[in-house]
Amino acid sequence: MSDRGVLLVNLGSPASTEVADVRRYLNQFLMDPLVVDLPWPLRRLLVSMILLRRPKASAEAYASIWWDEGSPLVVISRRVQQALQAQLDMPVELAMRYGQPSIEQGLLKLAQQPGVREVLFMPQYPQHADSTITTSVREAQRVIAKHQLPLTLTVVPAFYDRSDYLEALVASAKPYFEQPFDHVLLSYHGLPERHLKKADPTGSHCLASPDCCERPSPAHATCYRAQCTAVSKQFAQRLGLAPEQWSQAFQSRLGRDKWIEPYTETRIDELAAQGVKRLLVLCPAFVADCIETLEEIGDRAREQFIEAGGQELVLVPCLNDHPQWVATLAQWCRTTPRAA
Numbered sequence: 001m002s003d004r005g006v007l008l009v010n011l012g013s014p015a016s017t018e019v020a021d022v023r024r025y026l027n028q029f030l031m032d033p034l035v036v037d038l039p040w041p042l043r044r045l046l047v048s049m050i051l052l053r054r055p056k057a058s059a060e061a062y063a064s065i066w067w068d069e070g071s072p073l074v075v076i077s078r079r080v081q082q083a084l085q086a087q088l089d090m091p092v093e094l095a096m097r098y099g100q101p102s103i104e105q106g107l108l109k110l111a112q113q114p115g116v117r118e119v120l121f122m123p124q125y126p127q128h129a130d131s132t133i134t135t136s137v138r139e140a141q142r143v144i145a146k147h148q149l150p151l152t153l154t155v156v157p158a159f160y161d162r163s164d165y166l167e168a169l170v171a172s173a174k175p176y177f178e179q180p181f182d183h184v185l186l187s188y189h190g191l192p193e194r195h196l197k198k199a200d201p202t203g204s205h206c207l208a209s210p211d212c213c214e215r216p217s218p219a220h221a222t223c224y225r226a227q228c229t230a231v232s233k234q235f236a237q238r239l240g241l242a243p244e245q246w247s248q249a250f251q252s253r254l255g256r257d258k259w260i261e262p263y264t265e266t267r268i269d270e271l272a273a274q275g276v277k278r279l280l281v282l283c284p285a286f287v288a289d290c291i292e293t294l295e296e297i298g299d300r301a302r303e304q305f306i307e308a309g310g311q312e313l314v315l316v317p318c319l320n321d322h323p324q325w326v327a328t329l330a331q332w333c334r335t336t337p338r339a340a
């Protein structure tokens, strides 16, 4: 038995679709300084304004996609955890950055397991963002320090360029490409442009030119948009898609700031106007289906596309608990070297 335990980490969901639970979840999420990156007084003011209306609208959206067992994101993540546990001779726990099960609960559980001294910390995000991976790692470090846990952390970084991840993505999506289609839209979660610039270690590459993500740079080690672009290109190449058969866009914008473009909403109208009738949409910023895929794309974007003249929008499911993805994660658990 190894001294490794595994913590699978995702973003999290409200405890229920009650407005009060959604408000509590949104407050915890949006008050994270790595998500809304404003000084505390301004962040408090902005988030309080968002919390006037958003919880009710979000609660309705959650209610429309909620499963009997709970939030799709949490239920799917639990299935992946259980499937992984069945393949591994080390304890596997699940944690969410916001809501429950928390990172604190997950680390405390692992620390109680006999012999566990190292945690393989696996944020379930293919692309790097401070609002997803960095905040989760910082929370884990805070919890370890607070409880003085005898655990070291080995973090699995963004895996956008790992061939086994890309192969699993292609394998899970392939059945949806057997029917004829006119276009494939790869729709990623959006990010404020400011976040992209802040994460640029060179301080001068990201967004300095329209084609910055096409030009190699050390900035791409932490550039969310470059990493999305890399996934899109690899996916298209592996499926043999011609350049005019696919495009990339960014969804889920919140607030008035400029987020990375093009926006999915705009792209949906453009594609319908260009005569695209059957559109496949894939959401490779998420490994598990969630409100952003099921409701924003599967319901709202579908309605928008059809109103704009399209005929069918097919939402390609995320990796979820696809056997090839679970096998890939299990292999990473066995082979990732311990952090020095």
Ligand SMILES: C=CC1=C(C)c2cc3[nH]c(cc4nc(cc5[nH]c(cc1n2)c(C)c5CCC(=O)O)C(CCC(=O)O)=C4C)c(C)c3C=C
Pocket (backbone or CB within 6 Å): 011, 012, 013, 014, 026, 035, 036, 054, 058, 071, 073, 125, 129, 131, 132, 189, 190, 191, 192, 224, 252, 254, 285, 286, 289, 290, 291, 292
């Ligand atoms: C400033 C706001 C937000 C940033 C920055 C942001 C980045 C970001 N988020 C994900 C993944 C997910 N986000 C999800 C939901 C969600 N995201 C925001 C806002 C920001 N996200 C909000 C307000 C919400 C809640 C839903 C809503 O009210 O619209 C989810 C789904 C959660 C679920 O329960 O299903 C995921 C997953 C990434 C990958 C990312 C940075 C690239």
Ligand SMILES: [Fe+2]
Pocket (backbone or CB within 6 Å): 189, 252
């Ligand atoms: Fe988000």
Ligand SMILES: [Fe+2]
Pocket (backbone or CB within 6 Å): 205, 206, 207, 211, 212, 213, 214, 223, 225, 226
């Ligand atoms: Fe770039």
